[in-house]
Amino acid sequence: VCAFPIHLISKGYISGTSHSVSVSEILAVRELDVGGGTNDDGRWQKMPQKLTEAYPYAFTVSYVERARQHRWRCSDVTFHCSDGVLRQQWIQTIREQLTALSMADRPKHLLVYINPYGGKQQGECIYEQKVAPLFACASISTDVIVTEHANHARDHLKTEAELKKYDGVVCVGGDGMFSEIVHGLVSRTQRDNGVDQNSPEEKLVPCSLRIGIIPAGSTDCICYATVGINDPVTSALHVIVGDSQPMDVCSVHHNNTFLRYSISLLGYGFYGDVLADSERKRWMGPARYDFSGFKTFLTHHHYEGAVSFLPATDILGTPRDKTRCRAGCFICQHDGQLYSGDSPEESKTAPDVSDRVGWGVVRGKFLAINAASMSCACPRSPMGLSPAAHLADGTTDLILVRKCSRFNFLRHLLRHTSKDDQFDMTFVEVHRVRRFRFTPRHCQNDSELDLRENGKQLFSQICRDHPACSCSPAYSSWNCDGEILPHAAIEVGVHCQLIKLFARGIEEQPLFEDLANPQCAL
Numbered sequence: 001v002c003a004f005p006i007h008l009i010s011k012g013y014i015s016g017t018s019h020s021v022s023v024s025e026i027l028a029v030r031e032l033d034v035g036g037g038t039n040d041d042g043r044w045q046k047m048p049q050k051l052t053e054a055y056p057y058a059f060t061v062s063y064v065e066r067a068r069q070h071r072w073r074c075s076d077v078t079f080h081c082s083d084g085v086l087r088q089q090w091i092q093t094i095r096e097q098l099t100a101l102s103m104a105d106r107p108k109h110l111l112v113y114i115n116p117y118g119g120k121q122q123g124e125c126i127y128e129q130k131v132a133p134l135f136a137c138a139s140i141s142t143d144v145i146v147t148e149h150a151n152h153a154r155d156h157l158k159t160e161a162e163l164k165k166y167d168g169v170v171c172v173g174g175d176g177m178f179s180e181i182v183h184g185l186v187s188r189t190q191r192d193n194g195v196d197q198n199s200p201e202e203k204l205v206p207c208s209l210r211i212g213i214i215p216a217g218s219t220d221c222i223c224y225a226t227v228g229i230n231d232p233v234t235s236a237l238h239v240i241v242g243d244s245q246p247m248d249v250c251s252v253h254h255n256n257t258f259l260r261y262s263i264s265l266l267g268y269g270f271y272g273d274v275l276a277d278s279e280r281k282r283w284m285g286p287a288r289y290d291f292s293g294f295k296t297f298l299t300h301h302h303y304e305g306a307v308s309f310l311p312a313t314d315i316l317g318t319p320r321d322k323t324r325c326r327a328g329c330f331i332c333q334h335d336g337q338l339y340s341g342d343s344p345e346e347s348k349t350a351p352d353v354s355d356r357v358g359w360g361v362v363r364g365k366f367l368a369i370n371a372a373s374m375s376c377a378c379p380r381s382p383m384g385l386s387p388a389a390h391l392a393d394g395t396t397d398l399i400l401v402r403k404c405s406r407f408n409f410l411r412h413l414l415r416h417t418s419k420d421d422q423f424d425m426t427f428v429e430v431h432r433v434r435r436f437r438f439t440p441r442h443c444q445n446d447s448e449l450d451l452r453e454n455g456k457q458l459f460s461q462i463c464r465d466h467p468a469c470s471c472s473p474a475y476s477s478w479n480c481d482g483e484i485l486p487h488a489a490i491e492v493g494v495h496c497q498l499i500k501l502f503a504r505g506i507e508e509q510p511l512f513e514d515l516a517n518p519q520c521a522l
């Protein structure tokens with residue numbers, strides 16, 4: 001950055017080496033009042049007296065510094081020089097560059113929703129203490145709404161919010177809060193464009209506003225899998241630098257009626273039962289999932305049904321790949337398609353080969369049926385439910401876990417916490433698909449019983465027939481990104497890159513190793 005008599009003081013050290021920061025990762029620049037000994041935000045600067053006398057003009061650049069485990073931090077670097085005009089030239093030049101970035105990618109005005117009750121109920125505190133000061137430093141203005149009830153954010157976005165005013169929407173909360181934002185934005189976009197969400201075959205219109213997630217929930221799986229860590233400061237910095245990560249969204253229908261969208265996990269059987277049980281224990285906070293997970297594991301229920309699916313055959317990548325979806329992922333840049341990239345013209349005209357390939361059907365008794373549209377990495381499972389899944393390839397990984405012994409199921413579950421392959425087991429199969437349907441065995445096609453009412457009756461009837469039995473209920477529930485669906489028979493389709501996040505995908509770790517050294521010369 002500096003070739004002139006400007007000396008670098010960083011964290012109190014005078015460095016003889018040069019220090020360069022990519023402009024795209026500068027947050028702000030401001031004059032420093034050397035005489036006063038403090039900078040704009042009042043923090044004390046350690047400066048040797050001799051230096052301040054020789055170089056009385058200074059300015060401070062705030063920039064992104066990488067720390068451990070994908071964490072980003074805001075660092076300051078202060079430059080000193082003897083000439084006030086030179087200092088102004090530097091400040092002006094950097095500001096011009098930042099303005100150019102704002103015109104392109106960086107948000108200037110954001111709509112923020114805070115869930116005060118998510119996770120450990122720290123949402124407001126996290127936002128005020130960790131995020132708002134960074135937004136202010138980067139000159140981002142905000143309209144903040146603290147939600148007053150569930151679906152407040154969703155309904156506000158759907159009907160009231162003046163979206164034209166904003167460059168993005170930020171939610172402070174967990175996966176459930178993010179899901180509200182997605183439902184609000186996607187529904188609003190379809191309505192504004194005259195698209196009927198109830199038609200399962202309908203092509204949905206992508207949302208133009210990006211979404212930022214400041215993690216303050218229990219699982220924070222979307223944040224973890226798109227940034228690499230559930231850390232509020234890191235996420236705020238990704239918003240400020242204007243990152244953009246497209247993401248697939250699944251639409252879920254029952255009998256040609258729209259139910260919900262899913263971005264991470266659709267899980268029937270094990271994950272549905274864990275969620276149903278844990279919802280009754282919200283008071284336990286994030287620990288409810290461990291409690292209900294253990295209980296559900298011991299219960300060991302299986303469910304009968306048929307899964308039919310449309311395999312994604314014309315794609316790059318499989319669920320058993322060793323490569324992972326990372327920042328700048330080649331597969332996601334090409335929408336997961338084999339034909340795009342090398343030959344864009346061919347891709348535009350190539351027929352959708354998958355339409356010609358038939359649907360597969362698997363019938364049986366399942367402990368779990370999971371569809372992971374992304375890895376679903378989270379602190380509980382750092383590689384996720386489907387470690388090789390892609391954020392934006394237009395597919396979901398359908399994982400079928402057949403009935404097996406408790407011991408084998410435990411082995412399967414434990415592999416989610418290590419690098420071992422959870423799919424390399426005889427009772428597990430995984431397919432990368434574009435669409436799928438599930439029909440529970442007891443379902444009478446179109447006249448499926450209402451789960452909440454008649455499902456309970458069916459279960460108690462079966463168990464009355466077998467007193468002291470260990471037989472499973474006829475139905476489980478679908479866990480759709482942490483929400484219970486009201487029907488077991490569903491049809492699911494993936495919409496490639498329907499939304500965008502203020503994220504860039506998980507960065508490869510070695511990048512951090514080089515940049516983390518404060519003395520490094522670039």
Ligand SMILES: Nc1ncnc2c1ncn2[C@@H]1O[C@H](COP(=O)(O)OP(=O)(O)OP(=O)(O)O)[C@@H](O)[C@H]1O
Pocket residue numbers: 114115116117118119120146147148149150151152172173174175176177178180216217218219220221482
């Ligand atoms: N003011 C509110 N009062 C009650 N519920 C709310 C409020 N605002 C949002 N919600 C609902 O709270 C639910 C849970 O919120 P959130 O996702 O933030 O936390 P969590 O469930 O602890 O985390 P995770 O979804 O990561 O497991 C969401 O489904 C959301 O609809």
Ligand SMILES: CCCCCCCCCCCCC/C=C/[C@@H](O)[C@H](CO)NC(=O)CCCCC
Pocket residue numbers: 174175176218219220221264265271274275289290293376378380381384385413414416417479480481482483
């Ligand atoms: C005996 C040891 C077994 C260890 C097994 C660990 C396996 C963990 C896999 C975790 C997958 C999480 C998928 C994320 C789902 C989210 O959309 C959803 C909303 O936040 N969370 C849950 O449903 C919460 C679901 C929590 C399940 C535990």
Ligand SMILES: [Ca+2]
Pocket residue numbers: 248372373374389390391392393394395396
């Ligand atoms: Ca995907």
